[in-house]
Amino acid sequence: MSKAASKSKRGLGGWGLIAVPYFWLLIFFLAPFLxxxxxxxxxxxxxxxxxxxxxxxxxxxxxxxxxxxxxxLENYVWLTEDALYWKSYVSSVYIAAVSTLITLLIGYPIAYGMARSPEAWRPTLLMLVILPFWTSFLIRVYAWIGILKNEGLLNQFLMMLGLIDEPLVILNTNAAVYIGIVYSYLPFLVLPLYASLEKLDGSLLEAAEDLGCPPWKAFWKITVPLSLPGVIAGCFLVFIPAVGEFVIPDLLGGSETLMIGKTLWVEFFNNRDWPVSSAVAVILLLILVIPIVLFQNQQQKMAEKNQ
Amino acid sequence: MTRGPSWFNVTSIVLGFSFLYLPIVLLVIYSFNESRLVTVWGGFSTKWYVELLQNDQLLDAAWVTLRVAFVSASVATVLGTMAALVLVRSGRFMGRSMFSGMIFAPLVMPEVILGLSLLLLFVAMDQARGFWTVIIAHTTFAMCYVAVVVQSRLVGFDKSVEEAAEDLGCPPIKTFFLITLPIILPGVIAGWMLAFTLSLDDLVIASFTTGPGATTLPMKIYSQVRLGVTPEINAVCTILVVLVSIGVIAASIATKRQQVQRERDERAAFGADG
Structure with missing residues (x-):
């Protein structure tokens, strides 16, 4: 059945099917932004x-x-005058970008190892990656507090091994925020990456090998370019939410940690300044609009390719 | 690939999964700690679980959270399944790109923005905040996840069965319930479960959109965590982790079994043909 035929056949039910979710999203997603x-x-x-x-x-x-x-535009003028705000924006983007890079460096070998594992293991490995994604975000962030504290498990362990004499101060620093973001968002990166690595045609690598291409070069020339859609999707899924993250900088970060999600929260709940927090949200949205649109286009392209 | 897994691949999998699981395992272990100091092991004890049962505030919050999650997941599943059908089946219509934009955007939108914008909508509508506003908020972002999950199920769908039913005079609504829904059901169930756990988890959006009398469990946990790590919170977290894990593992086993059964049925059917 062609698309034109399905269009002409759309009756009242067909329009209702479109209208209900459409209006829900217009009222509860789009209108709130206005x-x-x-x-x-x-x-x-x-x-x-x-x-x-x-x-x-x-x-x-x-x-x-x-x-x-x-x-x-008074509130926007205020945002440019007070250094706190633009510093928060810059440092949010910076922290999110660095975390995305670290997540990619850790996530790529995991996804690669999964895609190269015996086929019988793959469903189990896949479920093991998805499982933490289902367990509460808050709980997973909370679990790190007990590990990273001065008298926490990591410091106890390192002192027991005799590697350090003084406990390392990690909790309430930016280092803890990086650890928290990488840990929380790792499954978001591994999943799309694994999907594109698994589809990769092994015979291409064999052909390269037969023609005398060293493995690292074959990896760089074949595997990396072909997994690029997965890398891009994964990085977007980590970077965009990480920029506006609130729970991680609030629980793991310290006073030096400036992130815009936290600034917005404080402005709204502690200072009760709704107009300024709205202005903060508008600017945050403007920063994220380009990556969000790019992400959507990519998702749409992939969806159309699959159809 | 014919070769077995290389040592590099095995190492990266083992290290990666230890990183993912060690913190949760430690959290679970220390929920059985006798000592109030969370990081000092004082012997095995289940007293924190007993204490939990007497904490009415926490139990109330858990009950509110479960009800919110159940209602919002159910509504989100209906809306999300409809949205998925629109995305895959409806072809071109006016505002289609805006529609798919509104489906994909909440997946990556920072929660603080979603929460703030919904709160301001409820204030503008002069709507008292509480139980129902949290449900609307959770439904809105969860339906987008459901749509994506169901969509992936619909894409690999053999349309000819549906067309056959319609050619034989089956009305579209009946075709949907008799043919389409049973085939996409695993996706719909997975979508419901995802929506349920997302709602169970959410702290930020609930904090913005809730009102008096509707404190959810994550909000309660958050306010206690800010005061410090306690074995009681470890116990709550352990219960949640165990429940969610059982749910996910059971669902994936059920799906797998169903798949095996269907393959067997199909083989039997084709065998009878030949």
């Missing part, structure tokens, strides 16, 4: 809700227009 944008242009007020103007349609058109003129 509201965030609007509030980022508002001002703080000691009121409920704590911003001004509020746009009550009952007050009529005149009040609406007056409210419109009250909107301003």
């Amino acid at each position: 509201i965030v944008f609007k509030i980022s242009l508002s001002q703080v007020a000691v009121a409920i809700p704590p911003y001004f103007p509020t746009f009550d349609l009952a007050e009529g058109w005149q009040a609406f227009r007056e409210g419109l003129s009250e909107l301003s």
Whole structure:
């Protein structure tokens, strides 16, 4: 059945099928962003809700227009003036990028080893990668506190071996944040990477070997380029959420750790400044829009290829 | 590849999996620690589990979390399955790229943004926050995961069975429930389970969208963790880890068995033909 034929056949049920999830996402996903944008242009007020103007349609058109003129870019100006914000953005992107790189360096050998393992092992190995993904994020981050503390298990172990005399200070530093991000997001990178490595045609490598290509060169010239879609998908899946991460920098990081997710949280819950936290969210979204669109295009292309 | 696994591959798998599992294993071990000091082993004891049973606040939070997860996973599964059908079957329609954009974006969107934006929507709608607002929030992001899981199942789907049913005069709705749904069911179940655990896990979005009287378990755990590591929290975490692991392993065994059964049936059917 061609696409045109299926289109002409779409009846009331077909349109309903599209409309229900579509409207749900419009109302609960897209509309909220417009509201965030609007509030980022508002001002703080000691009121409920704590911003001004509020746009009550009952007050009529005149009040609406007056409210419109009250909107301003003040909060954005504030974000550029206070070094805390742009430092948070820069350091979030930096921490996320470094963590993504480390995750790739650790994840590639794992995915590669899985794809090269005997076929009978693969379903079990795959499930073992997926399982931590199902167990709570919060729990997995929490588990590291007990390990990385000054009197924690890692320091106890290293002192027992006699490798160190003084406990290493890891918890509440950026190092702990890197460990937390790499650990939490490792399955996100391994899964797409494994999928593309498993599809790789082994005969290509054999051909290269037969023609006298050394293994490392064959790996570099054949395996790496062919696994690139998996690498890209995996890196996006790590990088994008890591930029806005809140739980990891909050629980494992220290006062030196500046990440925008945490800044937004503090601004919202501790300072009760909704307009500024909205402005922080808008800028964060602008930073992430390019990687998110790239990620979507890639996903769509892969989905179409599979069809 | 005909060769066996090289030492390099075995080492990277072993090291990789130890990295993934060691922290969780240590957490489980220390939940049985007699001592209140989490990092000093004081002998085996299950007293923290007993103490847990008397912690009403924690039990309340667990009950709220389970109800939220159940309702939001169920709604998300219906919406997500519909969305997957639209993505795979509906061909081109106006706003299709926006639709798929709205499906894929929440998968990577930072939780703080999703939480904040939904909260501001509820405030703008003058909606009292609590149990139901958390459910709406969880449904919204979980349905996107369900859509992706079900979509992958729909892609490798033999349409001719469906077409045969329709040619024989079966109405589309009936075809869906009699033919399509049973075939994609493993994907739908996996989607439900994923939505359920995502909801069970979520701290950030729930913190933004909840109100008085609807404190979820992750929020409770988080507020205690901020005060320090306690064996009680280790015990809660252990229970959650064990429950989720049992669920996932049982589901994957069931799927596998079903697959084997179907292959056997198919072989039997073809055998009868010949």
